[in-house]
Amino acid sequence: MIAAHVSYRNRCDFCQLSHSAAAAAHLKGNYDLVEQIKIDPEAAAVSDKLKALLAIAGKVQLGGKQVTSDDIARARQQGATDKEIHDTVLIAAAFSMYNRYVDGLATFQPLDREAYRDMGEQLAREGYVRDRFQEDQKAAQAAQAAQA
Amino acid sequence: MAHISLTEGLPGIRGLMTFSPETTKPLTELAQVLLTGPHSLTPAEREMIATYVSSQNDCFYCQSCHGSTAAQHLGGTPEHYDFIAKMKRDFESTNLSPKMKALLNIAGKVQIGGKNVTSADIDRARHEGATDKEIHDTVLIAAAFCMFNRYVDGLATWQPVDPEIYREIGQQTSKQGYVGRDYKKPLEAIAAKQGHTNT
Numbered sequence: 001m002i003a004a005h006v007s008y009r010n011r012c013d014f015c016q017l018s019h020s021a022a023a024a025a026h027l028k029g030n031y032d033l034v035e036q037i038k039i040d041p042e043a044a045a046v047s048d049k050l051k052a053l054l055a056i057a058g059k060v061q062l063g064g065k066q067v068t069s070d071d072i073a074r075a076r077q078q079g080a081t082d083k084e085i086h087d088t089v090l091i092a093a094a095f096s097m098y099n100r101y102v103d104g105l106a107t108f109q110p111l112d113r114e115a116y117r118d119m120g121e122q123l124a125r126e127g128y129v130r131d132r133f134q135e136d137q138k139a140a141q142a143a144q145a146a147q148a
Numbered sequence: 149m150a151h152i153s154l155t156e157g158l159p160g161i162r163g164l165m166t167f168s169p170e171t172t173k174p175l176t177e178l179a180q181v182l183l184t185g186p187h188s189l190t191p192a193e194r195e196m197i198a199t200y201v202s203s204q205n206d207c208f209y210c211q212s213c214h215g216s217t218a219a220q221h222l223g224g225t226p227e228h229y230d231f232i233a234k235m236k237r238d239f240e241s242t243n244l245s246p247k248m249k250a251l252l253n254i255a256g257k258v259q260i261g262g263k264n265v266t267s268a269d270i271d272r273a274r275h276e277g278a279t280d281k282e283i284h285d286t287v288l289i290a291a292a293f294c295m296f297n298r299y300v301d302g303l304a305t306w307q308p309v310d311p312e313i314y315r316e317i318g319q320q321t322s323k324q325g326y327v328g329r330d331y332k333k334p335l336e337a338i339a340a341k342q343g344h345t346n347t
Contacts, residue, residue, distance in 0.1 A: 063298065064207065064299070064300065067301075086164070090171060096298055100261065100262040100287070100294055103261070103263050104257070105287050
């Protein structure tokens with residue numbers, strides 16, 4: 001949700017749609033909640049702690065210096081730990097990288113939410129590091145061979 | 149004071165690396181791949197891209213560390229440090245190659261946002277001889293420093309102003325790279341100022 005929110009704010013379609021799909025898969029397919037978190041987290045049906053962390057993520061998206069002591073105090077008051085604050089800032093910072101990488105090289109980005117559903121389910125199930133990329137390559141090679 | 153509880157005496161990302169070893173591994177590996185090792189762009193040129201973006205993001209710690217590392221790669225004289233300062237202010241007026249200027253222009257666009265990179269920016273770099281790999285790596289270095297800068301500033305880390313500290317960091321990094329170093333080890337320039345070592 002933090003990744004989807006930051007990617008939405010950076011208007012990176014591929015990142016926001018793929019991480020929305022992953023978040024929705026973790027939430028038993030609740031796309032409505034994910035949409036609300038992206039657009040207006042304060043109005044979303046999530047914990048006060050997550051709202052405070054999403055507010056910090058939104059500040060990081062604008063720039064590191066935008067995070068104020070008040071933002072941190074609010075998160076702490078809602079029970080956020082140092083690790084949760086640290087990881088929120090780093091996730092938001094990392095997506096400020098991924099979004100720029102994907103958009104800065106003008107990559108192909110389907111705009112249809114359905115195109116990301118399988119990807120989201122796979123990410124939710126299997127995470128990010130495994131032989132998935134190798135498997136994708138093998139599948140692409142097999143598809144090419146079938147066409148030839 | 150930093151927003152979270154960090155080891156005293158470790159500036160910038162060093163305090164964060166000590167706080168979170170599990171994320172430090174992939175972050176240092178990314179810096180190592182992007183900024184060190186054989187490449188058609190020299191280590192100094194790649195460090196300049198990191199420095200310029202960090203300067204545009206107003207991250208004092210990152211621009212000072214990577215600016216010093218770039219200056220050390222160039223020879224480490226006061227003139228090299230002056231050159232890096234000039235490059236940050238106005239790279240177009242330096243004697244950098246037209247290709248490097250075109251790549252720094254792309255990096256500056258990435259700093260604002262990925263969608264700000266135009267076909268004209270890419271055409272300019274290609275016209276000056278930039279390869280796909282050089283364009284790719286420029287965009288990824290610039291994007292990565294939009295992460296590192298936000299990480300370091302977003303948690304309000306300690307960023308001392310003494311240039312000697314950054315000279316020491318630049319000397320270390322230009323020689324040793326990013327992976328496999330003990331970032332918990334106190335910097336001599338800081339220990340000397342405090343009159344004791346921070347162990």
